[in-house]
Amino acid sequence: MEIRKFEGKIALVTGATSGIGRAAAIAFAREGATVVMAARREERGAEVVNQIAAFGGKSLFVKTDVRKSEDVDNLFKTIMDKYGCLDFAFNNAGVSSPHNPTTIKIDDNEWDRIMETNLRGVWLCMRHEINIMKKQGGGAIVNTASILGFVGDWGLTHYCASKHGSLGLAKTAALEYCKDNIRINTICPGPIMTEMLEMALPYMPKMLDIMASKTALRRVGDPEEIAGAALWLCTDEAAFMIGKEIAIDGGYVTY
Numbered sequence: 244m245e246i247r248k249f250e251g252k253i254a255l256v257t258g259a260t261s262g263i264g265r266a267a268a269i270a271f272a273r274e275g276a277t278v279v280m281a282a283r284r285e286e287r288g289a290e291v292v293n294q295i296a297a298f299g300g301k302s303l304f305v306k307t308d309v310r311k312s313e314d315v316d317n318l319f320k321t322i323m324d325k326y327g328c329l330d331f332a333f334n335n336a337g338v339s340s341p342h343n344p345t346t347i348k349i350d351d352n353e354w355d356r357i358m359e360t361n362l363r364g365v366w367l368c369m370r371h372e373i374n375i376m377k378k379q380g381g382g383a384i385v386n387t388a389s390i391l392g393f394v395g396d397w398g399l400t401h402y403c404a405s406k407h408g409s410l411g412l413a414k415t416a417a418l419e420y421c422k423d424n425i426r427i428n429t430i431c432p433g434p435i436m437t438e439m440l441e442m443a444l445p446y447m448p449k450m451l452d453i454m455a456s457k458t459a460l461r462r463v464g465d466p467e468e469i470a471g472a473a474l475w476l477c478t479d480e481a482a483f484m485i486g487k488e489i490a491i492d493g494g495y496v497t498y
């Protein structure tokens with residue numbers, strides 16, 4: 244009989260309607276976890292629920308805008324009412340600005356949209372996740388930052404600031420709560436072929452070539468190449484990983 248890693252476990256994936264989050268939700272479900280998926284687009288959520296059901300997996304979509312406290316409160320109330328626990332959380336929802344405004348051209352709304360999604364949204368979710376995991380005796384949290392959590396990039400000041408912040412958030416919370424058997428780590432993807440990159444193509448048609456040329460492998464990655472690492476960080480094999488980042492970036496080069 245096939246042994247699946249996460250049989251009987253409950254996993255949350257935010258930003259599960261596309262890209263890295265969708266790949267991770269499917270991968271968690273293939274390993275036997277019941278997956279709670281959070282994002283804003285209900286139709287896209289239903290599509291992923293159906294994809295998972297098609298191979299006998301279990302999932303639930305909860306419409307959630309991670310910028311809104313009331314949505315996040317509802318997400319975790321739903322999880323606890325329905326399942327009574329949360330073993331793993333992959334805080335992955337994120338946005339970028341496809342038009343690459345330089346620092347002085349970012350307007351207030353755009354700055355807030357990026358920071359509220361990529362940083363405040365992660366913290367809002369982590370607050371609930373840590374509370375739940377403390378009470379139940381442990382769990383694993385994985386956040387998606389970016390290689391732009393380490394370096395800057397032209398036209399992405401607000402995105403880079405949010406992802407640098409995300410690393411600080413995870414490192415600090417990891418130190419605070421490892422005594423409660425909660426492991427918090429971060430994945431830093433390089434350029435990955437998702438809607439986030441597709442949305443920028445009209446503004447920068449050569450972007451994929453440019454992104455590929457910045458990696459040693461000379462290609463952009465696939466969402467599944469990130470999802471595998473998120474799953475591994477939730478296994479007992481990663482028991483000694485606390486407050487660290489894994490860069491999965493094809494050997495991204497900065498100049």
Ligand SMILES: NC(=O)c1ccc[n+]([C@@H]2O[C@H](COP(=O)([O-])OP(=O)(O)OC[C@H]3O[C@@H](n4cnc5c(N)ncnc54)[C@H](OP(=O)(O)O)[C@@H]3O)[C@@H](O)[C@H]2O)c1
Pocket residue numbers: 257258259260261262263264281282283284285287307308309310335336337338360387388389390431432433434435436437438439440
């Ligand atoms: N693709 C890359 O090259 C790359 C590189 C480094 C890091 N990342 C990071 O990887 C993560 C996933 O991005 P992706 O590349 O997979 O892009 P994507 O395909 O655009 O997926 C982004 C996901 O985030 C969700 N989301 C956005 N705003 C949200 C909000 N306010 N509330 C809830 N969900 C929200 C979207 O769903 P809804 O629109 O349905 O809400 C979608 O499911 C992001 O954190 C991104 O910053 C991506």
